[in-house]
Amino acid sequence: MNITIDREVLLENLNIISRGLPLKSPMPILTGIKLYATDVDLFLTSSNSDISVEVRINDQSLVIDEAGSTVIPGRYFIDIIKKLNSRKINLYLSDNKILIIKADRGEYKLHIMSALDYPKIDFVPLEDPLTIESDLLKELIKSTAFATAQNEKKPILTGVNFKNTSGELVVTATDSFRLSQKITTINNEYKDFNITIPSKSLDELLKAIDNYEENLNLYFSQNKLLVVYKNVCFQTRLLDGNFPDTSRLIPQTFPITVKFNKDELIEVVERVSLFSPRDKERDKEITYSIIKLTIRNDRTVELSTNNATVGGANEDIIPTEVIATNPITIAFSSRYLIEALKSFMSSEVSLYLTAEVRPFVIKGERDFNLTQLILPVRMD
């Protein structure tokens, strides 16, 4: 193998590939990047237990003097290409033992692994794609994925569910204490599907498509999703099992509605929750800080917290609108509320309540079909 390429082109593609590169792996060869040069194209491949990424480089700066393939230590390769500041990079496989990276007056040698030992990646066949706008997919992920479970007690809840029924796509994430759901419409001729994608894979996908704003093609198989765009194939495994039916969890009628300026509410919640206990974050699902929200008879709202060792806090906030027959107090995780609030674009958000320990719902006027739901905790 002997190829020359513009450093910037190589680096841009390495940044995408790095989304699938594990720092450590039970299979050491997976910490390597596979290079495969045909007579005209250069392929780069990375893979971990969840994600595989392949890019095909066919840039006008690419000169392939000799085809070939090899596997090189991934992090070292990326780091050195990042640090070099020459315009051109030459990669030369010497004696099938060492990859020599030449750039200006520098020469960097990497011990290689055999391309024959690199596992074959089974990509989903490129048939019957669902085409979706990159910006829409980003929005669907960003407004839901934060609500997935962080621990593996119920593995299916560590993923985001995408369910298509005749063109109505319902995207749902829940850790069983809260739920995020966004509904949108897609091509109604596409087959129905019901898949759950690991949220870590979605995080990496978001990074990979961060600068990409055109259409994506999605290909589904029984247990994999392949996203294809530009010269990139990004594939993730899907989670096994049935995602819980959440349709009946979301209350449909609410006796109480209270509307806030979103940024003001976030500020007050962040201040009041400063006084919650710290340094006990062993199990993140349990030690969130609990704050109380009270709608008083006079239609003012108070947020408060109590901390036996440190003290307490309470702050009044004036809602922009209140519909309430009786005063009510609910208690809930401040982190859940803040994460939910930040998922809205609207500057005004409404909380819809039914009773003290019944789930409450948050919606934003300008965020169509986005529902955030939080389960309050019982007060002592």
Add this chain to the structure above:
Amino acid sequence: MNITIDREVLLENLNIISRGLPLKSPMPILTGIKLYATDVDLFLTSSNSDISVEVRINDQSLVIDEAGSTVIPGRYFIDIIKKLNSRKINLYLSDNKILIIKADRGEYKLHIMSALDYPKIDFVPLEDPLTIESDLLKELIKSTAFATAQNEKKPILTGVNFKNTSGELVVTATDSFRLSQKITTINNEYKDFNITIPSKSLDELLKAIDNYEENLNLYFSQNKLLVVYKNVCFQTRLLDGNFPDTSRLIPQTFPITVKFNKDELIEVVERVSLFSPRDKERDKEITYSIIKLTIRNDRTVELSTNNATVGGANEDIIPTEVIATNPITIAFSSRYLIEALKSFMSSEVSLYLTAEVRPFVIKGERDFNLTQLILPVRMD
């Protein structure tokens, strides 16, 4: 106690006080900030095993309705004052049990500790100061403190030595593998001294005086240094013991001199040292990455490294000037060289060498009286 003050004034002073506030302490009361309001002034005090800081606030925004003193949980207090966005803050000691912080529509309550339990801080008497420009002290610290020892094997080496002899102030730090020394002149009527200041205290002092550009007054006692400026008293303990005499460590004649563009040299060293072993940083003093520097017969210079598992790297760099009779190769820690190089303002730096395993010295044309010395390692 009942006082009102502009939030910005309080916060600015809390930021200075925070330099002496420990996160944890065997004496829990030291995790608190002491507030002490006389009829006209508000004092804030923090203290840990190395540093004590006291500020006296006499701002025109300060209104003291009732004098008094108390100790409050320091981190919580700072965090809440940071997060509030009201212009005025009211601090009210209720029943001598709770400090109530009022700001706009919010009320924050902190359980207090007794001011009687707070240890009395013995500040060095304000007699016979050494006056020094803030910028000069910052420069002395920044160009030396990085070379102090990180471990406690020889505690005296964890500090920076300041030795004054008739107005010649020699500032030295060494971890016994490298040495940084800056010489300057101070008021030659000031008494001679020879003190060693913990480098952690100097880090905190740098942060405290970051925005301050006028003169500082320094007061010395047997085992303490007190720095006084504006309304701030910043005191640190000094290290016990004799700082080693380093005067004979620095070679005085050098057969070999090689001059580089500093930024270019840093870049090449950073690239070449990327290939040194990783993930084995248990003992930081041992696992620095070793690179080689070779001055060839043709007066070009090569930097290179070897890594049995990953590969190797070599890069040529053209010096701007070479004085050398014979070729020579030295091996040394790339981190030491980079840290030393970054201490210079000069854009050109010279390396002065004597032999393969003899210390070499780095100097910059525009950095008067700054010497960086590095001890090479033996090559295998």
